[in-house]
Amino acid sequence: MQDMRAMESEMSRESQSLMQIALRRLVRKRAAMVGLFIVVVVIIMAIFAPWLAPYPPTQQNFRMINQPPQAGYLLGTDHIGRCVLSRMIYGSRISLWVGIMVTFLRVIIGIPLGLIAGYAGGRVDAVIMRLADTFIAFPGILLAISIMAIFGPGLNNVMLALSVVGWPTYTRLVRGATLTLKEIEFVEAGRALGAPVSRIMVHYLLPNMISTLIVFTTLGMATPIVAEASLSFLGLGVQPPTVSWGRMLSEGRRFLRFAPWTTTYTGIAITVTVLGYNLLGDGLRDALDPRLKD
Amino acid sequence: MLSYILRRMLQIVPVVWGVTLIVFLLVHATPGDPALIFLGPDATTDQIEHLRESMGLDRPLYVQYFSWVGGLLVGDWGRSVIDDRDVLGTLLHLFPNTFELLVVSMVVTVGIGIPIGVITAVKRDSLVDQVGRAGALIGLCMPNFWFGLMLMLLLAHRYTLLPVSGRGTFAHLVLPAITLGLPGAATVMRMCRSSMLDVIGQDYVRTARAKGLNERAVIYKHALKNAMIPVITIIGLQLGFRLGGTVIVETVFAYPGIGRFAYQRLLARDVPVIMGNLLLFAGLFCLVNLIVDVMYGFIDPRIRYD
Numbered sequence: 001m002q003d004m005r006a007m008e009s010e011m012s013r014e015s016q017s018l019m020q021i022a023l024r025r026l027v028r029k030r031a032a033m034v035g036l037f038i039v040v041v042v043i044i045m046a047i048f049a050p051w052l053a054p055y056p057p058t059q060q061n062f063r064m065i066n067q068p069p070q071a072g073y074l075l076g077t078d079h080i081g082r083c084v085l086s087r088m089i090y091g092s093r094i095s096l097w098v099g100i101m102v103t104f105l106r107v108i109i110g111i112p113l114g115l116i117a118g119y120a121g122g123r124v125d126a127v128i129m130r131l132a133d134t135f136i137a138f139p140g141i142l143l144a145i146s147i148m149a150i151f152g153p154g155l156n157n158v159m160l161a162l163s164v165v166g167w168p169t170y171t172r173l174v175r176g177a178t179l180t181l182k183e184i185e186f187v188e189a190g191r192a193l194g195a196p197v198s199r200i201m202v203h204y205l206l207p208n209m210i211s212t213l214i215v216f217t218t219l220g221m222a223t224p225i226v227a228e229a230s231l232s233f234l235g236l237g238v239q240p241p242t243v244s245w246g247r248m249l250s251e252g253r254r255f256l257r258f259a260p261w262t263t264t265y266t267g268i269a270i271t272v273t274v275l276g277y278n279l280l281g282d283g284l285r286d287a288l289d290p291r292l293k294d
Numbered sequence: 295m296l297s298y299i300l301r302r303m304l305q306i307v308p309v310v311w312g313v314t315l316i317v318f319l320l321v322h323a324t325p326g327d328p329a330l331i332f333l334g335p336d337a338t339t340d341q342i343e344h345l346r347e348s349m350g351l352d353r354p355l356y357v358q359y360f361s362w363v364g365g366l367l368v369g370d371w372g373r374s375v376i377d378d379r380d381v382l383g384t385l386l387h388l389f390p391n392t393f394e395l396l397v398v399s400m401v402v403t404v405g406i407g408i409p410i411g412v413i414t415a416v417k418r419d420s421l422v423d424q425v426g427r428a429g430a431l432i433g434l435c436m437p438n439f440w441f442g443l444m445l446m447l448l449l450a451h452r453y454t455l456l457p458v459s460g461r462g463t464f465a466h467l468v469l470p471a472i473t474l475g476l477p478g479a480a481t482v483m484r485m486c487r488s489s490m491l492d493v494i495g496q497d498y499v500r501t502a503r504a505k506g507l508n509e510r511a512v513i514y515k516h517a518l519k520n521a522m523i524p525v526i527t528i529i530g531l532q533l534g535f536r537l538g539g540t541v542i543v544e545t546v547f548a549y550p551g552i553g554r555f556a557y558q559r560l561l562a563r564d565v566p567v568i569m570g571n572l573l574l575f576a577g578l579f580c581l582v583n584l585i586v587d588v589m590y591g592f593i594d595p596r597i598r599y600d
Contacts, residue, residue: 134312137576139538142556146568149560150320226437230542233439234557249440253546256443257451264447267440274435 018288022211025287032283038276045089046096053086057243066259076261078251084262087243088269094244095225095273098159102224103217105163110170111213115201117171118178129175132168140165141230148236155238158231162224173216177209211288219281222274229270245270299588306580313576314366317569318359334563349375366573372566374559381570385552389574391461392540392551395474396533398467402475403482403532408525410479411486416513418491426483433480439542442473446547459548470547474539478532485528489521496520523593530586534579 026032045052054074061081069076075084117128135143147161181187182205190204225245231237232246233253240247245266252262329345346352350361365372371382414426446469450458457466493499494517502516503509540553548554552571559567 130308130312133309134316137309137313137579138316138572139535139541139575139579141538142541142572142575145541145557145560146320146572149563149568222435229437230439233437234542234545235561249437249443253443256447260447263440263443267437267444270440271432271436274437275432278431278435 018211022284022287026283029283029286031279032287035276035279035281035283038272039280042092042096042273042276045092049090049093053083053089055083055086057087057090058082058241059086066255068259069261075265076259078248078262079255079259084248084265087248088245088266091243091245091248091266092269092273094155094238094242095228095270098155098162098228099221099225099277101159102162102166102227103221105159106166106170106220107213107217109163110167111174111206113167114171114174115178115205118175119182119197119201119205125175128171132171135165135168138165141227144227144231145234145236148231153236153239155242158228158237159224161231162227165227166220166223169220170216173212174209177212178205181205181208215281215285215288218277218284222277222281225270225273225277295591298591302584302587306584309580310577313573313580314363315359317572317576318362320572321565321569322355322358345375362569371570371573374564374567376559376562376564376567381566384555384567385570385574388550388552388555391549392544392553395467395470395540395544395549395551396536398471399475399478399536400529400533402471403478404529405479406476407479407482408486411483411525412490412513412518412521414483415487415490415494427487430480430483433477436477438473438477438539439546441476442469442543442546445469445473461550466547466549470543470549473546474536474543478536481532482525482528486521486525489524490517493517493521523590526593527586527590530582530589533586534582537575537578537582 054072059082061077061083064073064077064081066079067073067077067081073083073085075088078084078087113128113132117125144158144161144165147164148157151157151160187200187204190200195204228237228244229246229249232244233250235250237246238244248266249263252259252266256263329342329349329351333341333345350358353361362372369382371380371385373380374384410426410430414423417423446458449455449469456468457463458469460466494513499512499517502512507516537553540551541557542553543549544551544554545557552574556568556571556575559571
């Protein structure tokens with residue numbers, strides 16, 4: 001047991017210094033910093049929405065129906081006289097929350113299954129991976145819509161549907177990494193020292209794929225944002241009075257010809273947010289890749 | 295090769311079986327059975343019982359499953375609860391419209407993705423390369439339905455160059471096909487660029503240059519051919535993903551294909567059609583992947599299957 005602990009603490013010290021190197025590399029990447037900046041801005045928008053938004057998101061001004069951007073209403077107003085900017089700021093809450101929660105749920109389902117499939121091999125592996133194949137066989141958005149149609153619209157069901165749809169990619173990734181790692185000596189050493197399977201998975205396998213997972217989860221935060229927007233756009237996502245970017249697009253769409261600002265600016269907000277996660281994720285990938293030199 | 299194709303086809307069987315199981319359980323094992331889903335919370339007990347009986351929902355679950363799968367095998371995919379039309383017949387009737395859209399959108403994807411991918415690789419780090427890469431990145435970040443709305447705003451509303459929605463002439467296809475095809479073009483472009491860069495650095499390309507071939511022959515005859523192998527896989531995968539994209543794009547442009555039909559019937563909670571749709575899409579996805587895998591073998595002679 002003593003030996004095992006010693007070996008593990010040695011391993012974690014190494015990985016800590018790797019993280020420091022990676023962080024230093026990341027800070028030097030301009031694109032990644034732009035990405036980080038965007039993500040931080042969205043987080044601040046979401047947390048401080050009541051202080052940042054000029055109006056409450058549902059406050060109507062009947063003298064300002066479908067008005068273009070102007071002083072007082074920087075991004076214009078929608079079809080019932082609500083401030084588009086305020087709604088956009090409040091809408092970031094849903095996007096952020098869905099991105100985090102769905103990714104969390106996908107990780108919670110996908111990673112353990114991948115570890116088990118890769119480590120156990122044989123029949124267990126076959127069953128888990130065929131299950132993953134089956135879920136991947138459905139076009140994600142169609143399966144999500146079907147789940148929504150059956151369980152009914154609403155934010156919780158959106159997150160449920162998107163988690164059900166997205167976990168297999170994590171399982172595939174983790175299984176692949178496990179297959180490679182479990183043949184390496186230090187895992188064998190851990191096994192020889194009598195570490196139970198759960199300990200090998202958590203202390204030996206996971207830490208060694210953590211950089212891949214960080215990159216993958218960062219990049220993966222963006223897809224639920226677009227998916228939530230799609231579901232809400234189709235009228236299946238969050239229901240009023242909750243504001244989400246997808247709902248704004250779906251409402252704005254009816255007035256696209258006469259009042260395009262709602263649709264245009266909301267879409268830009270989604271695109272920029274997704275861009276932020278992608279730039280940050282790409283930057284992290286380069287920073288965490290030990291094969292790349294500074 | 296033939297044995298590989300057969301083996302690969304056999305691998306689909308458990309997946310398709312799993313698909314039928316998921317579709318069935320999704321509809322039957324969830325709180326509220328299909329009759330309840332269709333009639334909604336306001337239905338009376340009598341109405342529900344009546345529909346249950348006529349849909350055969352009073353039988354044990356496994357009996358229902360096997361009779362459903364049995365029906366699927368002989369082409370009886372059930373009837374719509376709304377208009378009593380044959381599910382498979384309706385889907386097959388609408389499928390050519392969607393197929394047409396898919397084909398044109400693939401032309402957009404390949405026609406834009408590959409040339410730009412090659413140019414940006416050949417002129418690496420030039421202005422063209424930087425603009426191309428930035429464009430691809432933004433293309434990947436945009437929600438495609440929003441991009442479609444922006445195209446609609448610009449080309450159909452503001453400049454009335456193209457019809458807003460519907461189907462009929464080639465002009466009706468342009469906007470939905472670009473909407474569906476452009477994000478894929480970004481993926482194909484990135485893949486094509488990195489694959490070209492890989493190949494250009496290889497020994498045989500240097501040899502081709504060293505023996506005095508002009509640059510065009512080196513790029514288009516020697517490099518491009520080999521660089522295309524991973525690109526073709528990506529194109530195949532794109533086609534699979536795009537099936538899901540048709541749901542939103544056909545809805546935005548009111549294009550009468552299976553995607554829009556799926557959406558309409560989902561809203562109406564027409565359970566037999568929902569099940570048929572899910573099956574059809576998943577089946578097509580498996581088929582596309584099979585074709586891609588087999589094509590891979592023909593294109594890349596290094597791959598051996600025995």
